[in-house]
Amino acid sequence: MLLTGLGLGLALGFTMQRGRFCVTGAFRDLWITGSTRWLTAFLIVVAVQSVGVFALDAAGVITLDPQPFAWLATILGAFIFGFAIVLAGGCATGTYYRAGEGLVGSWFALIFYALFSAMSKTGALAGPVAALRGVTVPASTIHGFLGVSPWPLVAILVTGVGLLARHHLRLRSPLPMASLPARSTGLRHLLFEKKWGAFTTALIIAALAILAWPLSWATGRESGLGITGPSSAIVNYLVQGDAEVIDWGVYLVLGILIGAFIAAKGSGEFRIRIPDALTTVRSIGGGALMGVGASLAGGCTIGNAMVxxxxxxxxxxxxLLFMIIGTGAATRLFITGSARVGTSPALVPANR
Structure with a gap:
């Protein structure tokens, strides 16, 4: 059953790479251009997944078990994480799929993200992180706090996101876009050449996110998609050799890396790209801060902001709110504030 994590990860990495699904870009666009198109795509994943996960819970396939809300650690960690993803040039999954494309800067970011995740969960930083996460309030879910069924909230979310999506679809230009002649036909053309739309990509990711719940649950890992915990587990396995830490989530993140490589190789987008010294330093620093921030917040843009x-x-x-604020602070400091002197390519995720 653990291999289902690898299979789902392959599909997720492939989809994110081909769809250029960059959460960092979605958050950054709010501050640079005011565009909500990619944020809407992200919210489509949340809304569709919400329908699926509560349906699975109602059917008894999974049982949602809310935990106390570690409000202080969540606010601090989410801001740090949002700030860090601009430095690293991508969030957790973005770093995984860009590493699969051959971006050496993302390799550095990924290594230090996993390393500092492990340090924050089980290593030198575990004590301070646990202390901050120990500051909690009993309220854990919005519907629990309000004392209502989650389904009215699901309906409101789906309706709101649907209206946003309709708005963006209406803004699409009716003029055909120029493109190179297709080099292949059939399934290969569809998978590797044809441009994947933001909303189509979001719907595929949403379906995979829903499927992750029962597949992960069947192995004893009672959760959906998650990146930080599995990344930390890989480091712990490499250091301690404890095979018990290898769970469904570890297979998932390895699958994301491999799936992105397959997609990049098949579409001709894979190539080794070595960053300059400044980009390398920022990638390392961004990766390290991502690991600390995600551990404090209890998850990254996937485990928290999407799941x-x-x-x-x-x-x-x-x-989600404080990740966006953190991204805005880093965008102002490193991108828009440095526009007169130039911007490091690693700070502008290529999701377009």
Whole structure:
């Protein structure tokens, strides 16, 4: 059953690479251009997944078990994480799939993200992180706090996101876009050449996110998609050799890396790209801060902002807000504030 994590990870990495699904870009665009197109795509994943996860819970396939809300650690960690993803040039999954494309800067970011995740969960930083996460309030979910069924909230979310999506679809230019002649036909053309739309990509990711719940649950890992914990587990396995830490989530993140490589190789987008010294330093620093921030917040842009939001957890929605604020602070400091002197390519995720 653990191999289902690898299979789902392959599909997720392939989809994110081909769709250029960059959460960092979605957050950054709010501050640079005011565009909400990619944020809307991200929210489509949340809304569709929310329908699926509460349906699975109602059917008894999974049982959602909300935990106390570590409000202080979530706010601090989410801000740090949002700031860090601009430095690293991508969030957790973005770093995985860009590493699969051959970006050496993302290799550095990924290594230090995993390393500092492990340090924050089980190593030298575990004590301070645990102390901050120990500052909690009983309220854990929005519907639990309000004392209502989650389904009205699901309906509101789906309706709101649907209206946003319709708005962006209406803004699409009716004029055909110029493109190179297709080099192949059939399935290969569809998978490796044809441009994947933001909203189509979001729907595929949402379906995979829903599927992750029962597949992960069947192995004893009672959660959906998650990146930080599995990344930390890989480091712990390499250092301690404890095979028990290798769970469904570890296979998932390895699958993301391999799936992105297959997609990049098949589409001709794979190549080794070596960053300059400044980009390397920023990638390392961004990766390290990502690991600390995600551990403090209890998850990254996937585990918190995409998955915990779908279950209407306070941790997820507060994380999403402060990740966006953190991204805005770093964007102002490193991108828009440095526009007159130039910007490092690693700070501008290529999701377009």
């Amino acid at each position: 915990n939001t779908a279950t209407f957890g306070f941790q997820g929605w507060v994380s």
